[in-house]
Amino acid sequence: MTESRKGRDDQTALARLTDELVECIHCGLCLEACPTYVELNREEDSPRGRIYLMRSVAEGRAALDGSVLHHLDVCLGCRACETACPSDVKYGFLLEHTRTHIEEASHRPVWQRLGRRLLMEVFTHSATMALAMFFATLPSRLLRRPPSAPGGIVSRIMGGHGDGGDLRLERFPSLRPSRLPRLTPAAGEKKLRVGLLEGCVMPVLFPEVNLATVRVLSKLGCEVVVPPGQGCCGALHVHNGYGRQAARMALRNMAVFEAAQCDVIVVNSAGCGSTMKEYAGLFPEGSPERERAAAFSVKVRDISEVIAGLLEQADLKPVEMTVTYHDACHLAHGQKIRSEPRRMLSAIPGLKLVDLPESDHCCGSAGVYSFTQPDMAVRLLKRKVANIESTGAEVVATGNPGCQMWIRSGLKLEGSSVRALHPIEIVDLALDGATTSGDSPSRH
Ligand code: SF4
Ligand code: SF4
Incomplete structure (x- = not known):
């Protein structure tokens, strides 16, 4: 394709976004909320600057290549700018x-x-991820070193420069993803029939979080259905420019969960929940799929939205632990959920919840960002780890597997004793559940 033809195509494609692009009044109130602007202090790496670049392409004043592409690639997609934007x-x-x-x-x-x-x-x-993680951790297995995966190789494949360092893991992942029971009855009187998204990363890297989720829901009176045939929610695809594939994944999940006839669909991963609540945006305006997706998304809930209310009547055991909470971007900015996870943790007797400075500042994980932009990802991770350390907490809780894995790795690299857990693992402990994680909580 010739350069001029490509330029015209770029202009046509982005011109469809003009109505939204002109909404930006250039006030700059989003700048200080943007992690890449805070680090780099460059207009082109701010939300306002990136919107200006998109608009320049849409109006034929700039080409979508070279530095424009670079500044868009450096964006985390964290959506902190949306929260700040008036x-x-x-x-x-x-x-x-x-x-x-x-x-x-x-x-x-x-x-x-x-x-x-x-x-x-x-x-x-899950199956290919387990296989990839097996081979990625093979060198540390063979050398009898603590489990780690070389981020550099993945980074180079994704177009990064590969200097992000190794990903420190809690344990060697199993070759076989851990599957959940298809149906778990409610303990006692059934209050809700809940459909649970099993996820792709969870069964490989965080099976204990999925098991804790089922145990907690069941103990709080939910019948838990994990419908067969469900697949990836499509979050990584949506965030990385594969919208059509994400739409196909959405249709598959919608069919599976509709057939399961649940009262609500529960998700314990912030990125997945945010995507599933926005499935309608994957389909054209006025299409029947868009309408169907909107009806589907009404039922989608983050685990904290369901649990926070149910915990109020629960018999909780004390958990003597100082915890701080990191707001995953796609929970705080994508789903506007901030109070529910904190309410959930505050309901546990003995638990001391302490504020985390810059709690909603991205940790740098951002899906595959830590591979594509390792420099920025590591800068943000170090900032996050320093903030966590400053609280004096023993545990940092966060409701997204990407953040949990990345922050855990950062804490290990810095030699910190702070543990990174999903909030549901702590609730599980208060309900006397058993955890299987090496980084699992323990009641003091
Ligand atoms: S999504 Fe995040 S990184 Fe990107 S412009 Fe907005 S605040 Fe900045
Ligand atoms: S806060 Fe909103 S309107 Fe103001 S510059 Fe940022 S994106 Fe534009």
């Missing part, structure tokens, strides 16, 4: 649609496109 600019929508166009219009070298597609497939199937 004009309600839908930055996440703008970024996702622009990224979809970037991938579809072949703006990257062939080897990079193939690598990205391959990794999307690997990360979004």
